[in-house]
Amino acid sequence: MSERVIAPKNRGFLFLDSHPAGCERLVEDMWQAVPAPSRIPDRAPVALVIGSSAGYGLAATIAGLARAGIRGIGVCFEKAPGRRTGTAGWYRTAATAELARRHGHDMVFLNGDAFSDEMKNQVARVLEERFGGRLDYLIYSVAAPRRTDPDTGATYASVLKPIGEAYSTKTLVFDDGGAGEVREVGTQPADGDDIEQTVAVMGGTDWERWIDHLADRGLLADGFTTAALSYIGSALTAAIYRQGTIGAAKSHLEQTARTLDERLGKLVGGRAVTSVNAAAVTQSSTAIPGIALYVGLLRGVLGHAMVPPVGQLTDLWDQLTGVRPLDLDEEGRVRLDTWELAPAVQTAVTERWNTATTENITELADLDWFHAEVQRLYGFAVPGIDYAAPVETDIPWPGAATP
Template sequence: MAVIKPMVRSNICINAHPIGCARDTENQIEYAIAQKAKHGIKTAKEGGYAPQNVLVLGCSTGYGLSSRITAAFEYGADTIGVSFEKEPTVTKGGTPGWYNNKAFDRAAAKAGLKSTTFNMDAYSDECRQAVIDEAKKWGIKFDLIVYSLASPVRTDPDTKVLYKSVIKPVGKPYGGYAIDMMTEKLNRLEAQPAEGDDIPNTVKVMGGEDWERWMKYLSDAGLIAEGCRTVAYSYIGPKYSQPIYREGTIGEAKKDLEARAKNIDAQLKKIGGAAYVSVNKALVTRSSSVIPVIMLYLGCLFKVQKAAGTHEGCKEQIDRLFAERLYTADKKVPVDEQGRIRIDDWEMKPEIQAELDKHMEAITQENLKEHIDLEGIRKDFLNINGFAVDGVDYEKDITDMTAID
């Protein structure tokens, strides 16, 4: 084979490094283990208040992966994960999530934690049945269900119609500068407004219908434990991203997600449980890197929050979600006036946003590096695909694209 280098075009990385992906996952696991000791977390087996059997839907990257790692390695839970990944062959690479899942399962087995990962379409009823069968084989009921799915498409299980989601503004175009992280060039981009069925189709894919279906199937199968909690992830964001996000097509889907959370919550309350939407911090993702303005905002946010000592990545956000929201000492979950968990609180602090405004308004091509944390967002972008991960020899020949050693 050969040395694997990142193949990046217009902020899209089209390949992954097997060893880098695995090492990045292992780094997150090491962080979770350290946080367990730091917080003095006791697992359920140790007499602590902690989840024991966790289902993570969308477990392979980002917040879903961090949720599974935190549940397992910080709180001692056995986990079932679902994600839909392209599998590698010896000569052709797979998606980053495939390598992340493989590294997670290997580490879980070594730590004596049960784990099963299904490489299936989580929107399908076939996947639901596979998870149900596995849970029954384990003889368990789920006490935490994390819903962290993000996809451009979803096939309705009843009608078999394929729906496509889009990231578009509503009513008028949304434009602004985007930064090419590899060339460091600013380019003016414009997103055209939603048209036709863009909004209902996006709601169909990214709203709460599938989450609600999962909860019903699991409930009907008798697999939801007393006191079970379920959480889905969302984002609100600042004024810069509102037109393309919260007020756009994705925002309509997230509003549907929040509405359905109330339906799920009403059912879970009958058994002492609850459903939450957690509004999380903005992070570098495979989708955010190609949306106008967003990467500039993230670059400024990273710079300002690092200076303030409040910068967090996925693993830090989810550690705080578990320790300070879902599994608090008094067993109460702090929420906002609309019943949402707010882990974006540090991002949205008025003083952080005010400082960020100064940078956003001053950015030019010439002074770019003065106002954004270019190295920070670039490293996060590359890490998602297994590149620029500390401790990995990127000059080493890769002879088997299915191996993570």
């Protein structure tokens, strides 16, 4: 037993410890927010979620279980408890596994490097031995700072940089007391092979490698469908995001979807799409200059009309499973971001962005919500949790339950 009181300690948006009880409650709340299935499939579909422990990947896992009735495998890369607590994703995965077990879903969680062939082989073995050797859905939601190519051994590093010229933007930071400050930050443009390195990490190469690996093992079911999660975002953040190095990677991801869609159609009558999600507070998004300010302002405009990730992924699962038709744009992408990019919403956010200062930011953005959302990424600021009480931190990784 290793019970102790855990207080939030952070450096900016990065927290050094996570709270197991808070992470568990957050997962339970997400599950409860998913509407009950509108129909029960004759056979529970087998799904693989790559990046299942955080952000949109976690939302895809929970919505898939609670709404689409999936069984299958979640893959993530999390750190076990030790001198410090485990990562928040470690505790979220344990909580998700317990909810899946409680609701009768056969879900296995594997912890390791999704980019590696070792993990791909491990997933293939579990599919063959546990799930009848057939995969119906694959959701790809990976955000990583680096990737090692299994063929060459070369390691690539992704960067957040504009392309062509330096970029200056407003951004939002918080002091130790939670007060927000609007600052100007600058970022130098990509140089050397920054673009190629970022595409190698965050583009579609590894997604395609997963499909190739599973197809070569004969593991794709007839009608197999795969979706990679993406983001476009506002013109306010385009220079650092969609028009920057990450945007180049997202464009590569979308081109990969078109290539895979054609191949899967011929191979198993299947398809591949990208799903363009809307803005949210995630561990990945808080690292992008300007995103914190943008999301806080967006919340100030929309309030509770913002659709959380689990709501968006419920919509995606409904489209993938045929509850409602697949709704694609002219580029073949599922668009879950239309509420964010509605002209009236973007006009209102832009007006606030242009006038935002430290002095008036509390009137324009929902800073209390944003600051709490950042804390909730690590299990803090969760209603109903007694943070003065000791909590068990040595939570084991979920074992494979008996089918």
